Amino acid sequence: MTPQPGSAGDVLTLISAGSATTRSDLARLTGLARSTISQRVDALIERGLVEETENGESTGGRPPRQLRLHTEDHAFAGVDLGATHCRVALMDISGNVLAECEDSMLIGEGPEKVLAHVDQRLDRLLGTAGRPRSALRAIGIGVPGPVEFATGRPNNPPIMPGWNDYPVPDYFDGVEVLVDNDVNVMALGEHRNSFADAGHLLFVKVGTGIGCGIVAQGRLHRGAQGSAGDIGHIRVSGHEDAGCRCGNSACLEAVAGGAAIARRLTELGLAAETGADVVALVQAGNTQALRLVREAGRLIGEVLASLVNFFNPEVIVIGGALSRVHEHLLAGIRETVYRRSLPLATHHLSITPSRTGINAAVLGAGMLAIEHYLSPDNINRIVNA
Amino acid sequence: MTPQPGSAGDVLTLISAGSATTRSDLARLTGLARSTISQRVDALIERGLVEETENGESTGGRPPRQLRLHTEDHAFAGVDLGATHCRVALMDISGNVLAECEDSMLIGEGPEKVLAHVDQRLDRLLGTAGRPRSALRAIGIGVPGPVEFATGRPNNPPIMPGWNDYPVPDYFDGVEVLVDNDVNVMALGEHRNSFADAGHLLFVKVGTGIGCGIVAQGRLHRGAQGSAGDIGHIRVSGHEDAGCRCGNSACLEAVAGGAAIARRLTELGLAAETGADVVALVQAGNTQALRLVREAGRLIGEVLASLVNFFNPEVIVIGGALSRVHEHLLAGIRETVYRRSLPLATHHLSITPSRTGINAAVLGAGMLAIEHYLSPDNINRIVNA
DNA sequence: GTAACTTCCGCCGAAGATCGAACAAAGCCT
DNA sequence: AGGCTTTGTTCGATCTTCGGCGGAAGTTAC
Numbered sequence: 009m010t011p012q013p014g015s016a017g018d019v020l021t022l023i024s025a026g027s028a029t030t031r032s033d034l035a036r037l038t039g040l041a042r043s044t045i046s047q048r049v050d051a052l053i054e055r056g057l058v059e060e061t062e063n064g065e066s067t068g069g070r071p072p073r074q075l076r077l078h079t080e081d082h083a084f085a086g087v088d089l090g091a092t093h094c095r096v097a098l099m100d101i102s103g104n105v106l107a108e109c110e111d112s113m114l115i116g117e118g119p120e121k122v123l124a125h126v127d128q129r130l131d132r133l134l135g136t137a138g139r140p141r142s143a144l145r146a147i148g149i150g151v152p153g154p155v156e157f158a159t160g161r162p163n164n165p166p167i168m169p170g171w172n173d174y175p176v177p178d179y180f181d182g183v184e185v186l187v188d189n190d191v192n193v194m195a196l197g198e199h200r201n202s203f204a205d206a207g208h209l210l211f212v213k214v215g216t217g218i219g220c221g222i223v224a225q226g227r228l229h230r231g232a233q234g235s236a237g238d239i240g241h242i243r244v245s246g247h248e249d250a251g252c253r254c255g256n257s258a259c260l261e262a263v264a265g266g267a268a269i270a271r272r273l274t275e276l277g278l279a280a281e282t283g284a285d286v287v288a289l290v291q292a293g294n295t296q297a298l299r300l301v302r303e304a305g306r307l308i309g310e311v312l313a314s315l316v317n318f319f320n321p322e323v324i325v326i327g328g329a330l331s332r333v334h335e336h337l338l339a340g341i342r343e344t345v346y347r348r349s350l351p352l353a354t355h356h357l358s359i360t361p362s363r364t365g366i367n368a369a370v371l372g373a374g375m376l377a378i379e380h381y382l383s384p385d386n387i388n389r390i391v392n393a
Numbered sequence: 394m395t396p397q398p399g400s401a402g403d404v405l406t407l408i409s410a411g412s413a414t415t416r417s418d419l420a421r422l423t424g425l426a427r428s429t430i431s432q433r434v435d436a437l438i439e440r441g442l443v444e445e446t447e448n449g450e451s452t453g454g455r456p457p458r459q460l461r462l463h464t465e466d467h468a469f470a471g472v473d474l475g476a477t478h479c480r481v482a483l484m485d486i487s488g489n490v491l492a493e494c495e496d497s498m499l500i501g502e503g504p505e506k507v508l509a510h511v512d513q514r515l516d517r518l519l520g521t522a523g524r525p526r527s528a529l530r531a532i533g534i535g536v537p538g539p540v541e542f543a544t545g546r547p548n549n550p551p552i553m554p555g556w557n558d559y560p561v562p563d564y565f566d567g568v569e570v571l572v573d574n575d576v577n578v579m580a581l582g583e584h585r586n587s588f589a590d591a592g593h594l595l596f597v598k599v600g601t602g603i604g605c606g607i608v609a610q611g612r613l614h615r616g617a618q619g620s621a622g623d624i625g626h627i628r629v630s631g632h633e634d635a636g637c638r639c640g641n642s643a644c645l646e647a648v649a650g651g652a653a654i655a656r657r658l659t660e661l662g663l664a665a666e667t668g669a670d671v672v673a674l675v676q677a678g679n680t681q682a683l684r685l686v687r688e689a690g691r692l693i694g695e696v697l698a699s700l701v702n703f704f705n706p707e708v709i710v711i712g713g714a715l716s717r718v719h720e721h722l723l724a725g726i727r728e729t730v731y732r733r734s735l736p737l738a739t740h741h742l743s744i745t746p747s748r749t750g751i752n753a754a755v756l757g758a759g760m761l762a763i764e765h766y767l768s769p770d771n772i773n774r775i776v777n778a
Numbered sequence: 779g780t781a782a783c784t785t786c787c788g789c790c791g792a793a794g795a796t797c798g799a800a801c802a803a804a805g806c807c808t
Numbered sequence: 809a810g811g812c813t814t815t816g817t818t819c820g821a822t823c824t825t826c827g828g829c830g831g832a833a834g835t836t837a838c
Contacts, residue, residue, distance in 0.1 A: 032815065041797050046816065063804085069814020070804040154737060163737065208617050220703065224609055231705025232593050235737045242699040243733060245630025256733065314627040314696070315703055318605065320616025348628060348641065352539060352548065352620045417786065426826045431787065448833085454785020455833040 016391040017384025019048045020057060023075055024102065024382055030064065030072035049075065051391050056081045057101075077101045083139045084381065086374025087126055087149040088190065091115055091167055091216075094125060097370040098133040103200070103378060106137040108370065115152065118170035123179045146184040146381045148373035149176065150193035154235055160187035163234065166253075186376050190369050191237055192228050194362075195221025197372025198325045202363040206322040210315065211368070212239070213328035214308065214337065215283050216266045222319070240265065242311050260311050264304035266330055272300055283329040290333040298336055305340020312341060313348035320353045327362035334361035401776040402769025404433045405442060408460055409487065409767055415449065415457035434460065436776050441466045442486075462486045468524050469766065471759025472511055472534040473575065476500055476552055476601075479510060482755040483518040488585070488763060491522040493755065500537065503555035508564045531569040531766045533758035534561065535578035539620050545572035548619065551638075571761050575754050576622055577613050579747075580606025582757025583710045587748040591707040595700065596753070597624075598713035599693065599722065600668050603646045607704070625650065627696050645696050649689035651715055657685055668714040675718040683721055690725020697726060698733035705738045712747035719746035 018038065022028040028037050034045045052058040059078040063071040079100040088095040094113040098106045109129055115122055126149075134141055153165025160177040162168055177185035195211035203209055211221040220237040222229040229236055240261035241254050252262035262268055266283025273280040273289065276296055280286055289297035312324060324345075330337055338361060346354050362368055380386065403423065407413040413422050419430045437443040444463040448456040464485040473480040479498040483491045494514055500507055511534075519526055538550025545562040547553055562570035580596035588594055596606040605622040607614040615621055625646035626639050637647035647653055651668025658665040658674065661681055665671055674682035697709060709730075715722055727744050734742075747753055765771065 030815085042816070043798075043818080044796055047796090066805050067814070068806060069812080070806095070816080072815060206617075222703075224614060225612075227610075229609060229704075231738070232591075232707040233705055233737050233741060235735060236703065236705035238702045238705075238735055238738065239699075241735055242702055243630070243695065245628070254735070310628065311699070314624075314699060317623045317627055318607075318621065318700055318703070319614075320618055320621035320623075322617040350620060350623055350626055350639070352618050353616070353623065356618060415786085427787070428789085428827075429825055432825090451834050452785070453835055454783080455787080455835095457786060 015384060015388050016048050016051055017387035019045065020052055020077075020382060020387050021384055023058060024077055029074050029076065031075070032072055034075075052387075053078075055391055057387070057390075079104070081143055082145050082381075083134065083137065083143045084145060084374055084377045085130055085133075085147045086193075086370040086372070086377065087147060088193070088369035088373060089113075089115055089122065089126075089149065089151045090190070091152055094122070094129070095367075095370045096126060096129045096133060097367070097374055098130070098137050098139075099374045099378065101378060101382070103371070103375060105371075105374075106139075107133040109133060115167070115171075116169050119174040119176065119179070123176070127180070144183055146186065146377035147180060148193065148376035148378075148380075149185065149187045150190040150369045150373045151176075151187060152190050154238075155187050155189055157186075157188055157230055157234055160185060162187075184377070184380060186373075186380055188228075188230075188373075188376060189219075189221075189234075189237075191219040191221040192230065193221075193372035193376055194327055194368040195223050195237075195325075195372065196228055196375055197364055197368040197370070198327065198362055199223045199226075200375045201371055203323050203325070208319065208321040209323045209325065210312075210319065210321045211325045211327060211362075212308065212312065214264075214266065214304075214326065214330040215328035218261045218265050218308065218328075220315075224319075239311060239315070242314075244307050244310055247307075260307060264307040266328075269297075269300050269304055269330075273297060287329060287332045290336065301330065301333055301336045302340045304330075305337040306344050307340075308337075309341040309344025310348065313345045316345055316349040316353050316357060322356065322358070324357065324359045325362050326359070327365070327368050331361050331365075400769060400773050401433050401436055402772035404430070405437055405462075405767060405772050406769055408443060409462055414459050414461065416460070417457055419460075437772075438463075440776055442772070442775075464489070466528055467530050467766075468519065468522065468528045469530055469759055469762045470515055470518075470532040471578075471755040471757070471762065472532060473578075473754035473758060474498075474500055474507065474511075474534060474536045475575070476537055479507070479514070480752075480755045481511060481514045481518060482752075482759055483515070483522050483524075484759045484763065486763060486767070488756070488760060490756075490759075491524075492518040494518060500552070500556075501554050504559045504561065504564070508561070512565070529568055531571065531762035532565060533578065533761035533763075533765075534570065534572045535575040535754045535758045536561075536572060537575050539618075539623075540572050540574055542571075542573055542615055542619055545570060547572075569762070569765060571758075571765055573613075573615075573758075573761060574604075574606075574619075574622075576604040576606040577615065578606075578757035578761055579712055579753040580608050580622075580710075580757065581613055581760055582749055582753040582755070583712065583747055584608045584611075585760045586756055588708050588710070593704065593706040594708045594710065595697075595704065595706045596710045596712060596747075597693065597697065599649070599651070599689075599711065599715040600713035601651045603650050603693065603713075605700075609704075624696060624700070627699075629692050629695055632692075645692060649692040651713075654682075654685050654689055654715075658682055672714060672717045675721065686715065686718055686721045687725045689715075690722040691729045692725075693722075694726040694729025695733065698730045701730055701734040701738050701742060707741065707743070709742065709744045710747050711744070712750070712753050716746050716750075 028034045035042045061074045064074045082101045084099045086097045095110045097108040153168045154163040161173050162171040176187045191213050199209050209223040213219045218240040220239045241259040243258045247258045247263045250262045252259035269286045270280040413419045420427045446459045449459045467486045469484045471482045480495045482493040538553045539548040546558050547556040561572045576598050584594050594608040598604045603625040605624045626644040628643045632643045632648045635647045636642050637644035654671045655665040
């Protein structure tokens with residue numbers, strides 16, 4: 009059932025969201041008596057979930073004791089698995105990064121090897137942060153492919169050989185594990201860290217391919233089969249000749265993705281294989297590369313213009329490898345969206361580069377873990393145990 | 394705050410959703426003691442919200458007393474305002490239509506005249522249904538244009554002269570009034586009446602123009618400015634010559650809407666002005682009209698293919714005037730969507746004509762009113778008053 | 779037909795949760 | 809220093825919920 013209002017979990021949610029920092033705040037917000045709130049807070053302190061800090065500002069009377077999430081004793085991990093990299097961040101309960109690391113890693117080596125790698129990194133990070141393994145409460149993992157979120161099993165991922173239907177959470181003992189598509193966790197990370205008050209947000213990742221994470225009413229929209237946001241294979245007009253690995257032609261990804269731009273640069277006699285090569289060329293001032301990136305922006309903008317009309321978001325965030333040259337990409341996107349979408353939808357729309365940048369995925373994966381752990385239901389379970 | 398679990402409102406929700414029809418069911422579902430449930434139910438019966446009916450089937454012991462929403466004493470209205478018509482339905486608390494009516498009416502005559510018309514129809518319907526005016530608890534209204542849902546004020550509607558920013562709810566005294574875009578209420582009506590267990594649904598209305606209502610996680614998605622679902626002005630490829638009333642060209646509506654098809658038929662020397670004329674020609678077996686409708690289906694399908702990749706719905710419902718010839722429209726839509734969308738997204742996707750048909754809007758508007766009235770918060774307010 | 783069994787429902791005392799008043803604590807203001 | 813204001817705690821009163829008991833109303837077995 010839905011959580012009890014004013015329950016311990018509810019109280020903790022208000023504290024973690026920053027809506028309330030004192031007992032009086034909580035009493036006002038929940039409508040419960042001060043004595044009841046004290047009781048709840050005591051229970052949360054006893055369980056090590058909340059701590060009191062030095063007194064706050066007096067407003068003419070006794071200064072209130074500040075409350076905040078107890079950052080010791082608990083740890084959470086965000087894991088960002090890419091085709092060729094692995095980033096892990098250890099966070100405390102309020103989302104601050106305690107330690108992080110990054111290395112090259114090939115996801116194609118299969119789940120056992122990759123997860124062993126992650127596990128080892130986790131141990132090391134726990135060591136540097138000085139927390140025991142038992143402090144780790146939940147792990148969020150973003151992977152480069154579709155996932156059945158409820159079970160944490162990848163669902164026919166094209167670039168993750170050996171991972172199909174592999175039960176990722178089972179690999180870790182005694183910890184809750186949440187697995188989601190990388191673009192989804194990036195959207196979550198960006199929303200929670202930079203646009204927490206926006207109700208509806210799109211995170212567009214422009215890298216080798218193109219994908220999109222959707223936040224609707226503050227929550228991730230995954231769709232019926234968990235495949236929502238797969239905008240890389242939306243058709244764009246006037247590029248019927250561009251074949252895509254999905255079998256169709258004129259897919260957005262096949263004409264505006266990093267790999268596609270690199271291919272076209274190669275045709276022009278420039279050495280480029282990946283999105284990173286494209287970025288390097290643009291940063292070196294190559295006009296051909298710059299032109300193609302801007303053109304890609306216009307094509308992405310054409311698709312986004314449709315999605316703006318349809319979804320009417322408040323914010324569109326552009327991330328991924330190519331957002332490193334976001335001035336050029338954004339110019340093309342903005343130009344097209346503002347020309348092709350309805351004024352009512354674009355009037356209060358902002359289109360910005362990612363603020364969390366390269367960390368969007370680890371942060372989002374960590375938030376996924378933390379929010380799961382802090383959900384009122386889970387907290388009530390812990391407190392009443 | 395969130396409603397109390399197992400509160401009177403919660404209990405009523407379970408009854409109204411049909412999840413529970415006896416006190417024992419409620420006890421099982423809520424986890425509350427049987428005695429507590431009895432107390433809740435008594436309160437609801439006392440307030441006239443629930444009634445007991447004759448005994449149900451015994452399962453080996455004493456047969457349970459059936460519970461259901463008390464259909465007397467309350468009434469709700471759904472109002473469907475179109476450019477040239479007005480439909481009103483009076484419903485009881487469980488959504489059954491008690492009486493309905495339909496007449497021609499020009500929305501351009503302005504809010505005072507139109508709402509007076511609605512008010513008069515309401516009185517007449519209340520009379521035939523034998524209920525006093527005081528029984529009317531809430532009214533839902535669907536209008537052909539954008540609305541700021543929170544305030545019930547139309548927001549620069551193109552085909553509703555005189556309505557801009559008019560506070561529709563203020564016109565009615567002592568009744569709660571909810572105003573929303575017509576496509577949104579149609580989506581709601583179709584979802585609640587035919588696809589209640591689908592989480593994500595799109596309702597596409599193909600009439601003079603083209604619009605879309607979005608149900609995400611069982612709730613209407615209205616977007617940041619309430620303009621979500623405005624797919625009529627999404628660009629379709631290969632029709633740059635087709636100018637649209639919005640100022641852009643190649644808008645979906647400008648090439649596949651009823652008005653656009655009629656215009657092209659006129660160019661071919663056939664008498665057609667509206668979507669209804671197109672339908673008549675198709676039904677008369679005119680091959681030109683049939684070809685154009687099928688072609689329109691393909692164009693709509695092209696846009697929907699994008700939206701399927703992006704949103705990953707479970708169901709797409711096709712409604713509106715042109716859905717009367719849905720065999721032809723759907724053929725084009727299905728063909729394109731299944732070819733252009735990703736297999737993972739289309740595998741469990743069903744694309745069907747509207748089952749509620751012409752009544753989608755009134756039913757949806759009524760559901761909007763009923764659901765507002767039956768929301769746990771509102772019921773708790775009533776019971777605790 | 780009757781006895782045993784099952785399920786449903788209301789009653790009531792016990793246990794638990796919440797409230798609010800009273801009081802103590804801690805700083806501000808004059 | 810003494811009053812004022814706001815915060816936090818203690819504690820008895822009140823309200824809510826629980827769960828056992830018994831009566832009601834059927835079904836099943838014999």
